[in-house]
Amino acid sequence: MKVAVVGAGVVGLAASAALLDGGADVVCLDRTGPMAERSTGSSRIFRLAHGSAELVALARDARAGWARWSEAAGRPLIRDVGCVVSGAPVLAWTACMRKAGAPYRMVGTADADLGLPVRRGPDVALLDTTGGVIDAEGTGAHLTRRAGAALRTSLVYLLEERGSGARVHTPDGPVDADAVLIAAGAGTSPLAAPVGLYTPTALAHHVRFTFATTHPGPLRGWIDQSPGRIATYQHMAGPGRWTVGGLLDHAGIAWEAGRAAAVDASREAVVGYVRERLDGVDPTVLDELYCTTMAELGDGFHIRRRGPFTAVYGDNLFKFAPLLGDLLARAVTEGTEDEVDYV
Numbered sequence: 299m300k301v302a303v304v305g306a307g308v309v310g311l312a313a314s315a316a317l318l319d320g321g322a323d324v325v326c327l328d329r330t331g332p333m334a335e336r337s338t339g340s341s342r343i344f345r346l347a348h349g350s351a352e353l354v355a356l357a358r359d360a361r362a363g364w365a366r367w368s369e370a371a372g373r374p375l376i377r378d379v380g381c382v383v384s385g386a387p388v389l390a391w392t393a394c395m396r397k398a399g400a401p402y403r404m405v406g407t408a409d410a411d412l413g414l415p416v417r418r419g420p421d422v423a424l425l426d427t428t429g430g431v432i433d434a435e436g437t438g439a440h441l442t443r444r445a446g447a448a449l450r451t452s453l454v455y456l457l458e459e460r461g462s463g464a465r466v467h468t469p470d471g472p473v474d475a476d477a478v479l480i481a482a483g484a485g486t487s488p489l490a491a492p493v494g495l496y497t498p499t500a501l502a503h504h505v506r507f508t509f510a511t512t513h514p515g516p517l518r519g520w521i522d523q524s525p526g527r528i529a530t531y532q533h534m535a536g537p538g539r540w541t542v543g544g545l546l547d548h549a550g551i552a553w554e555a556g557r558a559a560a561v562d563a564s565r566e567a568v569v570g571y572v573r574e575r576l577d578g579v580d581p582t583v584l585d586e587l588y589c590t591t592m593a594e595l596g597d598g599f600h601i602r603r604r605g606p607f608t609a610v611y612g613d614n615l616f617k618f619a620p621l622l623g624d625l626l627a628r629a630v631t632e633g634t635e636d637e638v639d640y641v
């Protein structure tokens with residue numbers, strides 16, 4: 299079976315690797331090159347903790363996939379430092395961890411060391427002991443090696459149904475395939491809509507800022523949604539580097555606000571947070587990582603199929619990548635359901 303995968307972000311690469319393992323003839327096309335858009339950067343948070351027991355169970359399956367990938371890569375692709383969740387989601391997410399039978403502990407100010415660079419820690423927080431920090435660059439290098447000769451740098455500008463298969467149109471000429479997986483991140487909707495697959499179109503801006511820290515580490519990952527402050531996610535992005543993403547309210551990061559204004563609003567909010575809340579983190583921005591996100595999609599992922607075409611979308615996909623690769627390879631080669639939502 300010949301499969302064309304559009305997109306060589308972590309999702310398209312994971313699916314390409316799983317399809318190649320299953321014996322498919324794969325071509326993976328990306329307009330820029332591997333890991334160039336939403337998958338770029340050094341690190342991501344891995345966590346079991348989610349707002350539904352189903353997602354906790356899926357993340358546990360994904361963690362087993364990360365162990366397999368780490369073994370194949372010859373080095374750990376996740377640093378098992380744990381992930382702390384504080385503020386609004388604690389009660390509900392703890393209930394979901396319990397329901398899914400996932401390991402966790404409650405922690406708080408009574409703990410001598412929370413493993414966070416914080417002035418005054420949260421009174422009560424959920425510690426996801428399986429959580430950690432994903433080596434995103436190492437993951438990209440590993441998957442790019444696995445995809446090997448299947449990778450091709452080329453824009454895909456149109457998909458077309460042809461007989462029982464599909465034609466993928468690129469400026470270098472057409473590619474014919476039995477099936478097409480659209481894993482093109484922000485480019486998914488313009489390709490999927492003309493072949494009859496609806497995926498969300500609304501985008502928002504997102505930026506993550508990196509600061510110097512004097513903490514020697516290891517520090518835990520942290521999702522902080524404490525009252526009276528902006529919601530953030532944070533983790534160690536390398537030795538002496540602490541990275542913080544702010545989850546601003548929609549007006550601040552709305553597409554119509556424009557990239558420059560959204561970056562300015564995010565920087566102001568995150569730097570203010572670092573000054574007020576963190577300890578041992580210098581509030582001078584060393585680095586910023588911009589990307590588009592799907593507006594207000596949250597966790598979870600969605601697979602859509604029609605004829606030879608399969609599309610995937612979601613907003614926090616890195617942590618699920620090994621599982622997603624397997625699920626998408628199965629959906630493309632033997633799937634029968636047209637719509638599956640993992641939420």
Ligand SMILES: Cc1cc2nc3c(=O)[nH]c(=O)nc-3n(C[C@H](O)[C@H](O)[C@H](O)COP(=O)(O)OP(=O)(O)OC[C@H]3O[C@@H](n4cnc5c(N)ncnc54)[C@H](O)[C@@H]3O)c2cc1C
Pocket residue numbers: 304305306307308309310327328329330331332333334335336337338339341342343344452453454455481482483484485486489504505506531543587588589612613614615616617618
């Ligand atoms: C700053 C930041 C922090 C994040 N933190 C986390 C986190 O802690 N945990 C987590 O799980 N997730 C996190 N995420 C989200 C996660 O990184 C993304 O959901 C994931 O990387 C998306 O991968 P993807 O392969 O779907 O998309 P992408 O990486 O965007 O890949 C899509 C690819 O398709 C290509 N493409 C698009 N259109 C076309 C076309 N027409 N023709 C050819 N190629 C095309 C693009 O060039 C791109 O390479 C974060 C994202 C960012 C940016």
